[in-house]
Amino acid sequence: MEAERKSVRVTIYNQTYTLAASGDPAEVESLAHSVDVLMTEIARHTGNVDASRVAVLTSLHLADKLRTLERELAELKARVDAKSKQFSLLLDEVVTVP
Numbered sequence: 001m002e003a004e005r006k007s008v009r010v011t012i013y014n015q016t017y018t019l020a021a022s023g024d025p026a027e028v029e030s031l032a033h034s035v036d037v038l039m040t041e042i043a044r045h046t047g048n049v050d051a052s053r054v055a056v057l058t059s060l061h062l063a064d065k066l067r068t069l070e071r072e073l074a075e076l077k078a079r080v081d082a083k084s085k086q087f088s089l090l091l092d093e094v095v096t097v098p
Helices: 025-046 051-096
Strands: 006-012 016-021
Touching: 006 025, 016 025, 025 051
Parallel strands: none
Antiparallel strands: 006 016
16 A cells, blocks of 8 residues: 655755655655755855755765765674674573583
8 A cells, every 4th residue: 555645845945845755744844954954054165056056065965974874884784793693602602511
């Protein structure tokens, strides 16, 4: 069964968009607000007001953040796997000791 889609109106960098959200509309609004804040900060820091350029810089910033989080997650998974193997070996030792 497909989730019901709701229209959500958001404003990002002084542009209004109507989006179809299958989840919680408040989540879409929150994400849009985060993007709006980030674009506004980037425009302020770069002195650039061209929406296309600000959008590209914002996209690059978010892509970098995503890549960093993906690396951190991969490292965490590797550490969890290594610890799981360690614990499994220790458990095997305890269980096989008469």
